[in-house]
Amino acid sequence: MVSVNRVFAAQLAGLPVFGPDGESIGKVRDLVVGLRADRQPPRVLGLVLELATRRRIFVPMLRVTSIDPNAVTLATGSVNLRQFHQRANEVLVVGELLDARVTLASGAAAVLVDAAMEPSRTRDWRMTRVAVRERTGRLGRRGPVVVLRWEEISGPSATQLADQPQGAQHLVAVFEGMRAADVALALHDLPAKRRYEVAEALDDERLADVIEEMAEDDQKDVIAHLGDERAADILEAMNPDDAADLLAELPEREKERLLELMEPAESAPVRRLLAYSYDTAGGLMTPEPVVLSPDATVAEALAHVRNPDLTPALASMVFVCRAPTATPTGRYLGCAHIQRLLREPPSDLVAGVLDTDLGTLSPNASLPDVARYFATYNLVCGPVVDESDHLLGAVTVDDVLDHLLPDNWRETGLTHA
The missing domain is CATH 3.10.580.10 (CBS-domain)
Structure with a gap:
């Protein structure tokens, strides 16, 4: 029997997950839903769990026996440890639905700030409720958050999520308490569009910390999207050795352009590091020890x-x-x-x-x-x-x-x- 009958996604993200004997399995990072063409509540397919090893796996909702305010418990049985890969018809609630634009029954435009799931009589979970904030259009004014039934809004569809511009305020709030390495992994799993929106919303210091933890291809992708001025600011905020590693992977002309845009005091130690091969002590070192x-x-x-x-x-x-x-x-x-x-x-x-x-x-x-x-x-x-x-x-x-x-x-x- 499930302990909680209505669970909001933003509250679920980060909860520890335990097996039937109390053994720690990992943490909840997201929910996976299948959006429908009609306006009926979508079915919750399962949870994305992050193991202690940082591997992200998928657990079907039928494996969940209870959801308490402080933990999630799974049923007896083995857990499939294969890396989670999102399918074409699946949507991540935290990663993609938060901050999506929707239209209320009144015709007013709103932003989806959270979504809640509830169990059905067939043991399925449905995304039945949404918390939305009306977009007033008045500078500096924010409407109140109201909870509505899923049927009382139109959108979002998978196509809209892929095409429409989307803020990242509420997703960034979910990331607030996470380690930079965990945020980097979460961004890797998101579509490129959503990754860029989050990068644009993060402040320079936080984004620098996250980029330092990204895989090389993701680093270059995000830096290229930001534009030269913001990219130079991020490189200044990074540790010099991490900035040098990233710049070393860029074409020579692009590398020099970004170095020129950096403040001389910030670019000088990076240039010194770039003089060494990446696989030597000089290339590995940080120039800022105690x-x-x-x-x-x-x-x-x-x-x-x-x-x-x-x-x-x-x-x-x-x-x-x-x-x-x-x-x-x-x-x-x-x-x-x-x-x-x-x-x-x-x-x-x-x-x-x-x-x-x-x-x-x-x-x-x-x-x-x-x-x-x-x-x-x-x-x-x-x-x-x-x-x-x-x-x-x-x-x-x-x-x-x-x-x-x-x-x-x-x-x-x-x-x-």
Whole structure:
């Protein structure tokens, strides 16, 4: 028996999914419906679940035994782990229906902000209700949200969704609490038109984070759609190593055009990275690790690694150099591991706890050499130093893995053993 009789799609997205014995399976990411030619409520075909491995699979609604406010439970039986692929007659409720334009029975234009499904006597689920906001046409004015029966609106059809311009406000709101990597995967599964609409609606910082997590083809596709000015702004907001990786895949003329449009202070580190081959330590590194001067205290070092914008790998180590501390730095003196810093008095100098024995990476070190370096020293971050002992940047283990894995690893996810 189903615990909840009416479920809105935006509330369902993100709920954890459990098997009959309480085992965690994944999270709900979307609902799949089959739109009808008439105005009758469409049938809900199933759920799109995202496994812990980020693989997205389809689960028929007949497998759902209960939907509670905080979880979804499936019936006994095996789950088909094949990657979800949307069929021609299927529509994603969260990904495609939200923000669609509809017409009310009164003839007024409205925007669909959510949709609710209810079970029928035959155990089918139908998309019976819609939450809509009337489009008043007055600048800055928004009409109230009202819940109507599906039959009280006309549209959307699959053809309309493919052709009409569509906002992305409510879909962006659903994405708000998701990791950038999960948003990137969700956009990969959407039609190109919808992907572009979401990209246009996201702010520069958020879109930069999402593009960094996209597959290479999706990155180039979105950047090309944005136009040169917005694309340059996004590249400025990206980490320099990610921006360099993306630009390296573009035609030379396009790459130079975008670099010229970027602010000189933002393009300079990207240009330095582009001088190295993508499969070397210089091509893999970020030029913005945590670098401190020898007179910095342990308390200052810990304050720097608390920066929420740092990845866990970059926050695992600070590097101490003579001035200047911007890369390429003055003479590299050594590194301090965060585990060591946590055990030292806050007033002590970082220079007194340096690891000076740890080997460094040459900017021309090959990808296999970098991988062996991390395996040898059990590190997640390592310094890249030139022949004159200047720190050029740091390589993190996630960048190494990104280049060691197959090109399509972001789309396929991981498989279960």
